[in-house]
Amino acid sequence: MGRAQKLGVLVSGTGTNLEAILAAAAEGRLASKVAVVISNKAGALALDRAEKAGVPTRVIPHGNYASREEFDRALVAALREAQVDWIVLAGFMRLITATMIDAFPNRIVNIHPSLLPAFPGVDAQKQAFDYGVTVSGCTVHLVDGGTDTGPVIAQRAVPVLDGDDAEELRKRILREEHSLLVEVLRAIEEDRVEVISVAGARTRVRVRPP
Ligand code: GRF
Numbered sequence: 001m002g003r004a005q006k007l008g009v010l011v012s013g014t015g016t017n018l019e020a021i022l023a024a025a026a027e028g029r030l031a032s033k034v035a036v037v038i039s040n041k042a043g044a045l046a047l048d049r050a051e052k053a054g055v056p057t058r059v060i061p062h063g064n065y066a067s068r069e070e071f072d073r074a075l076v077a078a079l080r081e082a083q084v085d086w087i088v089l090a091g092f093m094r095l096i097t098a099t100m101i102d103a104f105p106n107r108i109v110n111i112h113p114s115l116l117p118a119f120p121g122v123d124a125q126k127q128a129f130d131y132g133v134t135v136s137g138c139t140v141h142l143v144d145g146g147t148d149t150g151p152v153i154a155q156r157a158v159p160v161l162d163g164d165d166a167e168e169l170r171k172r173i174l175r176e177e178h179s180l181l182v183e184v185l186r187a188i189e190e191d192r193v194e195v196i197s198v199a200g201a202r203t204r205v206r207v208r209p210p
């Protein structure tokens with residue numbers, strides 16, 4: 001038996017993944033609720049989406065802080081104030097530090113537009129397209145100290161089709177991101193996500209079927 005979680009969603013841009021979470025919550029496909037949306041960029045379209053859904057928003061511009069750690073301390077304070085249980089990085093274009101990870105151990109998920117460990121970092125869809133792979137996809141993973149390196153929770157493959165360009169591939173992957181992210185959040189609230197840590201081995205995540 002699980003329970004609805006209070007989510008803190010961190011964004012930097014368009015916020016279509018945020019929108020997918022908000023829609024799922026509004027339609028009852030998710031019991032969890034978004035308690036706060038935090039953007040490091042003023043004017044991000046994601047903030048408008050949150051406001052339309054009646055979700056509190058905060059802008060915490062990273063440029064106002066002398067270091068990544070100081071910025072992360074401000075994030076932790078805002079997330080604690082909103083009493084969030086889980087944090088979703090949904091197009092949040094900043095690397096987070098141990099300050100955030102230690103404050104919310106194994107409670108931060110990221111959505112990345114490739115089949116990790118292939119194509120980490122920025123422009124993953126263009127990296128995949130330029131490489132010439134015939135399959136790419138998306139990954140939801142727990143966040144650790146590296147760039148897109150944390151334990152994989154769920155992945156979905158997306159084909160690269162004849163005649164695609166990087167933009168077509170980006171759109172096809174994005175559609176799958178939306179459903180994969182909501183599925184993972186549902187698994188979390190249903191307490192089906194198990195972190196398996198064994199000394200000397202990579203930490204893994206197992207998602208039990210519903
Ligand atoms: C998505 O492709 C996500 O995987 C990546 O950044 C993009 C954000 O899109 N990390 P949106 O802001 O959710 O529309």
